[in-house]
Amino acid sequence: MLIFTMDMLLIGICLFAAFALRYGVLFPVSILLDNWIQFVSMSVVGSVVINTMRLPRIKLHAMENGVILRLGATAVILSLSAMSVDLQS
Structure with a gap:
């Protein structure tokens, strides 16, 4: 559950960073x-x-080709x- 929560927070942080980079401002409020x-x-x-790609179930020591493909597809x-x-467009 903790990893899933961190994934959700990272989506928001990445969107914030994308808007900041796209519009060239530090805080695009x-x-x-x-x-x-x-x-x-x-x-x-x-x-x-x-959840569909089962990313919270990935173990770091078991990084195989299938896992890397799932991360890329996600x-x-x-x-x-x-x-x-x-x-906005």
Whole structure:
């Protein structure tokens, strides 16, 4: 449960960093307030994708090709989800 919670926090932190990098500001608070629905939807989508791909069950000492492919597939799915929910464009 702790790892799942950390994964959810990392989704929000990564979205914050993505907005900061995209718009070139350190704290994109006004932009984030305009796109609050993206944070909510990405947290929901992220939790579903992370549980579907069984990422909390990965053991660090058992990093095999299948695990690496699951991590990569999760990153791709979350990236595509973020692009499809982007309301600012």
